[in-house]
Amino acid sequence: MKLIVKPMDHLITGYVACIDPADALVLGVKENDRIRVTGPKGEMAVVVVVADRAVNPGELLVSIPLMKRVGASEGCEVCVAYSPNPDSVRSIRRKMDGQKLDSIEIVNIVNDIYQGNLSTIETSAWLTALYINGMDLDEIAVFANALVDTGDRVEFGRSPVFDFHSMGGVPGNKITPIVVSICAAAGLMVPKTSSRAISSACGTSDFVELFCPVEVTLDRLREIGETVGGAFVWGGSMNIAPVDDMVIKIEHPLGINPRAQMLASILGKKLAIGADFLLIDIPTGGGTKVPTIEAAKEYSRDFMALGEKLGIHIECAITYADQPVGHAIGPALEARECLRVLEGDDHPASVIEKACECAGMLLEMGGIPDGARRAREILRTGEARKKFLEIVVAQGGSADIKSSDMPVGKHTVDIISKRSGYVNRVVNSDLVAVAKALGAPSDKGAGIEVIKKRGHRVEVGDVLFRLYADNDAKLARAKDMAEKLMPVVIEGMILSRVTE
């Protein structure tokens, strides 16, 4: 049937069309069915909203993106017909039924998400089915390639390409710029793309942007990689595996990250930059994505098997994550701690050790023997700092950057121990919640300095951790929260007395 186009509020950013119930009856469609809209310049099948009063009979209320797609302006006549669901919907149902999907099905689903052909309902069902029923390694390899194919790739004029990825989940993990700088100083090319925090208090890009801009084009990343040998840019600014960013909007409110989606997404992004050698850091411990060594070994096996299928040499580092890495949590605090290590500070040991061990593994993958020792040497001699500053300048930052410049929050308060004993536990998730209440990662100065860590002796009145904020209201709110949660847990040597 022919309908007259009326534009929707520009708030609606997807492809949506809305018709009157009388027209829906004639077309034989119900809410959430699809209609094919054919305009002067194209056609598209979209999910339909059937709404009384929002639209008059004979009219089609159309979102601006859909108007553009079919080339129809206000008042234009378009042809509207019932449209069957895309094949992907059947494939999603097959995944719900626990079936293995073939390559065409997986590619179709990825393309349909990318092109906006699947509704929110369908994408949510897909991610839920993927979370529950999973994928085998063959499916995941196809999935990773499909994710790359929807976005841009970069081909470096140098090879091999080294890369490093942390699965995350441990607060204070500020090692990426150190690892990249050490390896690049040793002659490897490590063009690292990072992400911002999704549910954490500070992603790598959230603190690296205090050193230099992190938004660069893919072409510029290629230039920096080829000339300087290293980079630490924000992957979100480039069109790499864009479907991943689209599904995060659905995964985040559900609090799920399907294993298959995570593996395919990590490896898809590495395929996009043409990685030949990849080290994966698997933080393992209570409250992270990977709670036990057994689970971490299973991830390692999967990553390495997938690497073989995808032509990437992958090694994994299972790392300690029962408490934060270093002392600082939050953008400016982490940036300062990271810079201090590059400037030659021999503290905190956990940051230096993790960074040098990881860099060492990459150096050995690149044929440099005794990697960890060599990494410590590069750090100690200032070569790493020199390379770090070269990268900062290449990304558009200043060569004068110093740890003392980092804008840590002016408003601080200390959380004091009310008992003596030993730090028995440090609860990562509670620290992250407090850091977010302080304003991290959007308030750059907000965060926590954890002063007493596991095993430390504590006396009554000692400072356990210090809160930093950019404003007093957030500081007060977070202080209450910190005292209620008490993420640093003190016990005496006798955990409980049994007297009867």
Place this chain on the structure above:
Amino acid sequence: MKLIVKPMDHLITGYVACIDPADALVLGVKENDRIRVTGPKGEMAVVVVVADRAVNPGELLVSIPLMKRVGASEGCEVCVAYSPNPDSVRSIRRKMDGQKLDSIEIVNIVNDIYQGNLSTIETSAWLTALYINGMDLDEIAVFANALVDTGDRVEFGRSPVFDFHSMGGVPGNKITPIVVSICAAAGLMVPKTSSRAISSACGTSDFVELFCPVEVTLDRLREIGETVGGAFVWGGSMNIAPVDDMVIKIEHPLGINPRAQMLASILGKKLAIGADFLLIDIPTGGGTKVPTIEAAKEYSRDFMALGEKLGIHIECAITYADQPVGHAIGPALEARECLRVLEGDDHPASVIEKACECAGMLLEMGGIPDGARRAREILRTGEARKKFLEIVVAQGGSADIKSSDMPVGKHTVDIISKRSGYVNRVVNSDLVAVAKALGAPSDKGAGIEVIKKRGHRVEVGDVLFRLYADNDAKLARAKDMAEKLMPVVIEGMILSRVTE
């Protein structure tokens, strides 16, 4: 933070709020997180849209229903804060993880769907998890009660209350008015609520509304039940288990109907009218929801066990569904066939037999011996027709209604056999697709008369089935489809020759 209310397009019928990215950063929320909006007259937590340009910093773009809920008008200042997800989201994740939910969790989910507290993303994930991981009978019993509690109930001044439900899936199943009329004529009270077609060509209410209005209030249903003893009204016009109608909008595009949702929804609706005795018709055969006798027996066992938990005496009839019941598919055609049987026509045998056997089981549940024989007698003597007309008049129809008045489509075409042999198969799903292409159920005259059914002898040139439509364009389109699909399959006695 304080924001100024700006109203959204009235197209947005749910509870939605939209903020500028800068404000989202300050609040620490991402797209699809929740914010709590507090206005002069109330507060509500809603899923937030973060949109550039749609809204200015300092403003909150709010859907009309949300403005009403918090009592805020345009330009009004409201208080906005981050809000954690409702507990239901954690329960949905527990169901994804295959856990059994407790009563409080199930009640919370149902209430949150009812009150619009769950987003489309979350509801889709819930239904997908329910489809994959299911519920045990204890959970389903709680679920059924929770569904009733969100809606209205009716309490009849007479008891016991008898009810009848068909699981559907077989085309041409026009027996409900006959069963109700027979049982009511025998003195039982059968206040039947039916539905419209969801994916079929004709639901019970779709053809019954050619006899009389089907939209009545719950109070009027009570009066009709008490005085006339029977009714056949549209359940959708009453506020019975309304959550079920809300989730159908999500289930339908996914093409799923989770077993737990289906069982709870059927029994919830029966609890709402206070059913004491319930007969469930389980159409069993290829292409229906229940493909095998074994699956049908499993449904029977589940229904009967749930009946015990819920205080309803349930019996089940596993019925033949490999081809349509009777000959007619589509509103006016089914209405005509149904009326002809009530008027004393001894054809089609399958309609008469199924109606009388089902009515007989109900009569026996009501203490009337030799039910099927008694049912046939009530039909034969015209008592059923008399009671049928009483019900029609009580619902606001005319006492003069006759089968010859039914508005079957004026445009018809016959589909002719090109070979001789026997009807080997009749494909229900293809017949339904053709009937829908003809315009059913919204075009009342549209449908199919199946002339040759399974086992019938067919000669070249015989009419296999006849298409009816209210307009020529749909008739032509459906004819092409029918000839391509050929839902009535003819074979010789020799199905294939093996000569080598």
